[in-house]
Amino acid sequence: MPIGDSTEDIKDAVRKELEGTEYAVSSLTPLSGGTANFIYLAKLHRPLSGGVSKVVLKHGEAYVALHPDFKLEMVRCNIEEEGLRLLAKFPPVISSPYVVGTPKLYHFNPQTSTQIQEYLPNAINLKDYALKNFQGPTVAATESQCLQLGQSLGRWLREFHIWSDQPDNQSLRNLFVKNTAMRNIKKAINYDQLLGRLGMFPAILQEHEETLQQIVAMATAELGDESKLSVIHGDFWTGNILIPNTALGSSQIVPVRVIDWEMAQVGVRAEDLGQVIAELWQLKLYKNIDATLWIIQGFVSGYGKVDSDFMFRVLIHVGAHLLCIGSTTPGWGTPEEGQEIAKAGRDVLLNAWKKDAGAFQGHDLQQLVG
Numbered sequence: 109m110p111i112g113d114s115t116e117d118i119k120d121a122v123r124k125e126l127e128g129t130e131y132a133v134s135s136l137t138p139l140s141g142g143t144a145n146f147i148y149l150a151k152l153h154r155p156l157s158g159g160v161s162k163v164v165l166k167h168g169e170a171y172v173a174l175h176p177d178f179k180l181e182m183v184r185c186n187i188e189e190e191g192l193r194l195l196a197k198f199p200p201v202i203s204s205p206y207v208v209g210t211p212k213l214y215h216f217n218p219q220t221s222t223q224i225q226e227y228l229p230n231a232i233n234l235k236d237y238a239l240k241n242f243q244g245p246t247v248a249a250t251e252s253q254c255l256q257l258g259q260s261l262g263r264w265l266r267e268f269h270i271w272s273d274q275p276d277n278q279s280l281r282n283l284f285v286k287n288t289a290m291r292n293i294k295k296a297i298n299y300d301q302l303l304g305r306l307g308m309f310p311a312i313l314q315e316h317e318e319t320l321q322q323i324v325a326m327a328t329a330e331l332g333d334e335s336k337l338s339v340i341h342g343d344f345w346t347g348n349i350l351i352p353n354t355a356l357g358s359s360q361i362v363p364v365r366v367i368d369w370e371m372a373q374v375g376v377r378a379e380d381l382g383q384v385i386a387e388l389w390q391l392k393l394y395k396n397i398d399a400t401l402w403i404i405q406g407f408v409s410g411y412g413k414v415d416s417d418f419m420f421r422v423l424i425h426v427g428a429h430l431l432c433i434g435s436t437t438p439g440w441g442t443p444e445e446g447q448e449i450a451k452a453g454r455d456v457l458l459n460a461w462k463k464d465a466g467a468f469q470g471h472d473l474q475q476l477v478g
């Protein structure tokens with residue numbers, strides 16, 4: 109079925125595609141928060157056998173949904189589909205009240221890259237949750253609740269990393285190893301782009317050009333030997349973590365879902381931690397949200413013991429993420445604020461590169477080197 113470029117054409121096409129199947133939809137409502145794909149909350153004409161009547165419809169095209177000029181290979185959709193099927197064997201990680209897992213995949217059409225996934229009712233991603241609930245003063249219980257939430261996410265990530273190393277689960281590695289397209293994009297965005305930032309922020313970066321080149325060379329060399337790479341989520345950030353949009357502490361079981369497995373690959377584990385820490389820290393830097401520091405604190409302790417080289421590599425990624433992504437993300441702040449973020453990122457990057465633990469004394473991220 110030929111699919112046109114406009115979002116209305118896409119909606120019509122996926123609706124038609126599902127007509128006559130058990131996933132025939134009665135309405136499609138766009139869900140926000142994504143970038144690469146077309147995502148809808150779909151109401152089904154008839155509930156599925158378990159009584160489910162709302163699902164998520166995720167449809168991929170050979171370009172980024174929000175930036176159609178940015179071409180993307182379709183293999184990412186198959187990686188997510190097969191990945192979700194394999195991850196169904198990875199049990200949810202329970203740190204009461206949080207039950208952290210991956211969404212159930214109901215259906216996938218490989219011809220059209222249309223997927224039907226479990227819908228987490230009333231869900232919101234963690235970035236939006238923090239913006240909505242943690243700006244301004246918070247109640248006293250928020251600190252311990254955020255520590256607990258962070259801890260549950262850190263535990264989940266560690267368990268996922270450990271699970272994927274087990275000999276029985278090598279099929280996940282064998283699948284993610286194929287995602288070289290996304291591995292190249294991830295490295296280009298997070299590291300190669302550091303050199304492009306020199307032109308954007310010369311006042312704060314020019315004198316560090318040689319070091320930035322060394323950091324890019326390090327990141328390139330790391331990916332050179334596949335046998336040293338490990339299974340990672342690859343896009344582990346607050347936009348890809350879903351939680352119910354209710355007050356923390358208001359229920360005894362809080363389902364959390366780690367979504368969006370299109371960038372799953374073999375890579376550098378520290379980058380899974382660095383990406384989410386950077387995104388949480390940005391909420392403090394741009395919006396002065398303290399709660400995200402508590403989530404970081406819980407997250408790091410939940411991930412558990414690692415050596416100092418690993419943590420410095422996490423911090424290198426935090427710095428690179430702020431410089432390459434956080435400082436220029438539309439909607440976050442003014443260009444001046446962007447430069448401040450770039451500066452904060454630069455300092456973390458350079459100090460972590462030098463493995464200078466002392467430089468992190470009194471820093472928001474001190475705990476990582478402590």
Ligand SMILES: Nc1ncnc2c1ncn2[C@@H]1O[C@H](COP(=O)(O)OP(=O)(O)O)[C@@H](O)[C@H]1O
Nearest residue numbers: 139140141142143144145226227228231233368
């Ligand atoms: N299973 C789900 N339940 C509820 N909302 C979802 C679900 N999956 C995705 N969403 C919403 O859609 C957004 C984008 O989904 P995602 O899979 O990350 O797409 P993209 O690949 O475009 O980033 C999420 O940030 C979330 O707001």
Ligand SMILES: [Mg+2]
Nearest residue numbers: 142347348368
């Ligand atoms: Mg996403």
